[in-house]
Amino acid sequence: MKLKPNKREQIFPLPVALISTISNQGVRNAAPWSNITPILRPLDEVLLASWLKRDTLTNIRETGEFVINIPPVGMEEVVMVCSRNYPPEVDEFEMAGLKPRLSEKVKAPGIEGCLAWAECTLIEEILREKFSLIIGKVVNLEVDENFFLMKKAGWISKKSKTSVLHSWSRGPYIYLPQRHRKIGRLF
Template sequence: MFFKPQDGHGLPHDPFRAIVAPRPIGWVSTVSRDGKVNLAPYSFFNAVAGRPPMVMLSSEGLKDSITNIRDTGEFVINLATLKLAERMNETSRDHPAEIDEFEPAGLTAVASTLVKPPRVAESPAALECRLTQMVPLTDLSGDAGERLMAVGQVVGIHIDDDALTDGKFDMIKVGTLARCGYWDYQVTTELFDMPKPDAKGGH
């Protein structure tokens, strides 16, 4: 089949997010200008550079997280894992801005080292980030609607020592989650090694 997205697909559910998958989950903690903590998962999230490490997340709608990042310039990405899946999902509820999602999800907020937003104590890894760009996502007609992409530089990284195996971050041990299409998620249970043909040394 072929379809133009603006004309509709004729399927029971939109296949786009299932095709562009799996995607890392941007489980982002922020603090508003007046000090209110927010924690929410974002489906459109990824790493975009390595030197320095940089990440991006985008929001369809001016939600609390993207507004807090725009206003304060800081955020934390907490790793979502199978063990934390239900609690991560709980933080996706549309709570009023004054609700701290850590509490109803039964999560522990601990102070970050370099930024104001706290991180999730139960998560085996967290990235402390500072905003470098806030980019309106315009479509072909030039309309951005309420689509915003935040690009941040990772200024600090927390890793639970138990998440390391032979000096490598062990995605299988921690059960890293990914977002797929529809209501589907994926957990990392198997990896295979395939160096570049001209690779020299470790990556």
Template sequence: MEFDFTELEPQSRYRLLTNFIGPRPIALVTTRSAAGHNNAAPMSFFNVFSHDPPLVVLGIQPQSSGEEKDTMVNIRRTGEFAINMVDMTLSQQMLVCGLGFDNEVDELSMAGLTAKSCAKIDASYAAQSPCVFECRVERLIDYPRRTLVIGEVVHMHVHRECLDAEGRYVDHERYQPIARLHADNYITSDRQFELSAPPIADFIKPQDK
């Protein structure tokens, strides 16, 4: 089948993109409301895009009413947000944070998560998250139905047990984030395997002498 995205309606584009591009990591994004409450919302339009500078990108769409979500309102006002990575132990709490409470509700508290103050930004993060990225907005790119939030990572919190003995690389048996496939389908990273590329010499014919 062929799909002409220049002619396709938005909901069909969403279905095709999110069904076939996956798994997508989940960012539980925490921000501070104007009244000082903790806001937390899961986003699956998220990934890392650069290490130098260290940049992550979120894609945040408005509510069905057309109004901006609390997360986007807070990010515009403060220019700061934290990304809490989600593993199986946080999966249900992540869903609670996405229920769409009123903006004065503290989603971290509602989900039973422990709020800790960030080191470099005015926001809280979930202490239970295996790793957290504190971010400042590098730029916002606005489209009619979505805003791309490019954030620069300024600080990172990692549970010690998620790293190897030297504290340099992730311990894949301990750090197993979940990711979204489509609709209510998710995947966990507990089944990992190594792939090593063959030497390029195996594919290059020796020159005739």
């Protein structure tokens, strides 16, 4: 069976993350993101793709910082609130009822209740006609000790069943991994 090349999300599961940023005016932003990938192990860089008209992209350009937050299953409703298109002056942490988590290396807050937090600084932006690729350096990486256990040689394992949200298979929706139940449109 052949698929159109733009149907690649049919075969590539995309974990949903919440990118948190803060504007130069101090307004907090949180937006769901699926187009994120680490760049080659063992490098400490990540790549994210963004449409050009996004408050998150504007904040990253202005401040050079962002946090990748990995929400667990159970935060679907919060992610859906963050997917709404708010004006830049609206604090999305307040709108979604998010509790900020103090970051160690960047000014942008993380989001409490997530499984992991990657604090990042902007290394490079590759601007294309309709989108931008952001290369960020992970300057601090933490996981919630309630869900993960450190093993020898720096490997981590799950203490309990954890599951992340995915945008997979049928467009920009959140899917619960075990049940593959569509719960709502992201964008």
